[in-house]
Amino acid sequence: MTLKKQVLSQLKECCEKPIPRWRFVLRGVLLYFVLVTLFLVTSLLISLAFYYLTVNDWDLYAQVSVPLMHKVFSTVPFFIFGFVAVLSYLLYVDVRKQGRGYRFCTWRVITGIVIAVFVSGAVLHVLDGGYRLDRYTINHHPGIAKIINPRLRQLSNPERGVMVGQVASDLVGNTFFIDNPYDGRWLIVLPNTSTKYTQYVQVGNHIKCAGSVTKPQVFEATYIMPFHKQLPKEKPPLEVYVK
Amino acid sequence: MTKTDAELVRASLDDMAAFGDIVERYEQKLYRYVRRISNFAHEEIEEVLQETFINIYRYLNTYNPKLSFSSWAYRIAHNQMISAVRKKKARPQYVFGDDDVDILSLIPSDADVEQEVAQKCDNEVVAQALQELSDKYRDVLVLQYFEGLTYQEISDVLQIPVRTVGTRLNRAKKQLEKSLADRL
Numbered sequence: 339m340t341l342k343k344q345v346l347s348q349l350k351e352c353c354e355k356p357i358p359r360w361r362f363v364l365r366g367v368l369l370y371f372v373l374v375t376l377f378l379v380t381s382l383l384i385s386l387a388f389y390y391l392t393v394n395d396w397d398l399y400a401q402v403s404v405p406l407m408h409k410v411f412s413t414v415p416f417f418i419f420g421f422v423a424v425l426s427y428l429l430y431v432d433v434r435k436q437g438r439g440y441r442f443c444t445w446r447v448i449t450g451i452v453i454a455v456f457v458s459g460a461v462l463h464v465l466d467g468g469y470r471l472d473r474y475t476i477n478h479h480p481g482i483a484k485i486i487n488p489r490l491r492q493l494s495n496p497e498r499g500v501m502v503g504q505v506a507s508d509l510v511g512n513t514f515f516i517d518n519p520y521d522g523r524w525l526i527v528l529p530n531t532s533t534k535y536t537q538y539v540q541v542g543n544h545i546k547c548a549g550s551v552t553k554p555q556v557f558e559a560t561y562i563m564p565f566h567k568q569l570p571k572e573k574p575p576l577e578v579y580v581k
Numbered sequence: 582m583t584k585t586d587a588e589l590v591r592a593s594l595d596d597m598a599a600f601g602d603i604v605e606r607y608e609q610k611l612y613r614y615v616r617r618i619s620n621f622a623h624e625e626i627e628e629v630l631q632e633t634f635i636n637i638y639r640y641l642n643t644y645n646p647k648l649s650f651s652s653w654a655y656r657i658a659h660n661q662m663i664s665a666v667r668k669k670k671a672r673p674q675y676v677f678g679d680d681d682v683d684i685l686s687l688i689p690s691d692a693d694v695e696q697e698v699a700q701k702c703d704n705e706v707v708a709q710a711l712q713e714l715s716d717k718y719r720d721v722l723v724l725q726y727f728e729g730l731t732y733q734e735i736s737d738v739l740q741i742p743v744r745t746v747g748t749r750l751n752r753a754k755k756q757l758e759k760s761l762a763d764r765l
Contacts, residue, residue: 341627342604345634349597354635356594359642437645440740 366437373432377455380425382467384459387418389468390487401548401561402499412492417485426451493546493565494520501526501557502546502565509539516545527558535562586650594641604634607651610728611658617723618716619662625669633661652730652737659720659738710760718753721746 348354394413429451433439439447462468475483484490493502496518503516503524512528526547528535538545539562548561584592584602592599611633615626636657644653711719717739724735736743 341608341630342601345604345631346601349638354638356641357639362643441742443742443744
C-alpha cells in the first residue's frame with residue numbers, strides 16, 4: 339500500500355477533519371488580548387514607579403546622615419521593577435507565540451518591549467496614571483499598597499532621624515503631637531526660634547520630619563515638610579497604609 | 582495544468598481525496614529529509630511521514646498562503662521527527678542514501694583545506710563528522726544544502742530568526758571543516 343493510500347485510509351478510519359479555522363482565529367485573538375493587557379498593566383506599573391520616584395522624599399534624606407544604600411533601598415520601588423520584569427518576560431513569550439514572532443532576534447524583541455513599556459509608562463505618568471493607581475491601591479487595597487511601596491515604613495524611623503505622621507494636635511508653644519502609623523503618638527518639639535515650619539502644623543496634615551529622638555516618644559524636629567505632597571486634599575487617614 | 586500548493590490546500594479542505602495529491606507531491610521530499618536528519622529505518626520513517634501528513638491535514642486551516650507550503654510541511658515533519666526521536670530516546674544521526682551526491686561538493690567554503698578534504702574523504706567520513714555536529718547545526722546544513730531551502734524558508738521551518746540561520750550555518754560549516762580536517 340502506498341503512503342498516499344495509507345494516509346487517506348487512516349484519515350477516513352479516524353473520521354479526521356481539519357480543525358476549524360475559528361479555533362485558530364480565537365487563539366490568535368486571545369494572544370493579542372493577552373499581549374495588549376500585559377502591555378497596559380506593565381506600562382501602568384512603570385508609570386507608578388515613575389510616580390514613586392518623583393515623590394520619593396529625597397529632601398528628607400538630605401537632612402539626615404544615612405548610608406546611600408539605605409536611601410536607594412528605601413526609595414526605589416524594587417517590587418514594582420521585579421513585577422515589571424516578570425510581566426515583560428510574559429510579553430516576550432507572547433510575542434514569540436504570535437504568528438511570525440520567531441522571525442525577530444531575541445535582543446530586538448526584548449529591547450523593543452523595554453522601550454515600548456517605558457515610553458508608554460512615561461506617557462501614562464504624565465497623564466497621572468501612576469498617581470491614580472497609587473490612590474486606588476491606598477484606598478481599596480492598603481495591604482498591597484504597603485507591599486509595593488515600602489517608603490512609609492522606611493520613613494517612619496525615628497532612630498535614623500526620620501519620621502512621618504499625621505498632625506494630631508495644634509501647636510502649643512513649640513510642641514505638637516503627631517500619630518505615627520507604626521510607633522503611635524509622638525511629641526514633636528520645634529526649635530524655639532524656628533517659625534518657618536509652623537505653617538504645616540495643622541491637625542490632619544501629613545508631615546515628614548527630620549531630627550532626633552531626645553526622650554522616649556519625643557522627637558526634636560529640625561526640618562518639617564508636608565509628606566507625600568501630591569496626596570489629594572481628601573486624603574485618607576494615615577492608618578490605611580498600615581491596616 | 583498542475584495545481585499550485587495553495588489550490589490543493591483549498592481543495593483538500595472540501596475534498597479529502599484532493600489531499601492525496603499533496604501527499605504524492607511531498608512524499609519523496611519529506612522522506613529524504615526525515616531520513617537525512619534521523620537514524621530511522623524505512624518503517625519508522627514511513628510512520629513519521631504518516632503522522633506528518635495526518636497533522637498537515639488536521640492543521641490545514643492554519644496554513645498561511647503568504648508562506649511557502651513546503652516550509653510549512655517541512656516544519657511539521659521536523660516537529661514530528663523530533664517527537665518520534667524523543668519517543669525513541671535516540672539522538673538523530675545523519676544517514677546516507679543511495680541518491681545522495683558527494684556532500685562536500687554541496688557545501689561551499691573559501692578554505693583551501695576543504696577542497697583538499699573534498700577530494701580525499703568519502704561519504705562515510707562526512708557522515709560521521711555530521712553525526713558529531715549538534716542537532717541545531719546539522720538541521721541547518723541539511724535544509725540548506727540537501728533540501729535547497731532559502732534562509733527565510735529555513736527560518737520558517739526551524740522557527741528561528743533569519744540571522745540565526747546564517748550564524749548557525751557559518752558555525753556548522755566551520756565545525757564540519759574542523760572535524761573533517763582532524764579525521765584526514
